[in-house]
Amino acid sequence: MNDSSQTSASAPGTAAARPPVVLDVWCELQCPDCRGALDDLRALRERYGDRLELRLRHFPLEKHKHAFAAAQAAEEALEQGRGWPYVEAVLGRVEELDRGGEPFLVEVAGELGLDAEEFDTALIDGRHILIVDADQAEGKAIGITGTPTYVIGGERLDGGKSQEGLRERVEEIADRLLAEQA
Secondary structure, three states, rough: OOOOOOOOOOOOOOOHOOOOEEEEEEOOOOHHHHHHHHHHHHHHHHHHHHHEEEEEEOOOHHHOHHHHHHHHHHHHHHHHOOOHHHHHHHOHHHHHHHHHHEEEEEEHHOOOOOOHHHHHHHHHHHHHEEEEEHHHHHHOOOOOOOOOOOEEEEEEEOOOOOOOOOHHHHHHHHHHHHHOOO
């Protein structure tokens, strides 16, 4: 579930050629708290670039009726090379997703220049269901109960309760992990 449009390896022999620190972002695309976390995720990407890999992990909540379809759509966007732009576009319009459901997910794909017809087909044939199910099962196994939740360096940070100070905590852990690699 790596979005290759956001992470790329540098030339061998450079400092950035080390494996990046991984930040698993457990997200739900119908979640207003996840929308609130977008600024932090953008800031982290800007600060760390290729040294921090943001991995989208799905944790659709039952209370949001379009969350499971949105997770599948995000996987299709990842497959088409525009995962994070798609995630950000959908999260930025949570209310429209609430009202529009799957047709809205396909519409956003078209707006981003993705193959909207393929999105529609992917939502019908369920080709990404196993990935979403596996993420959700893993999330439950490690104690995730809400979104957004981050896992970095083996530490779970629950952003569903509060975003306050969360980016700073992620930065502390990322800085420590990167220093250990040096």
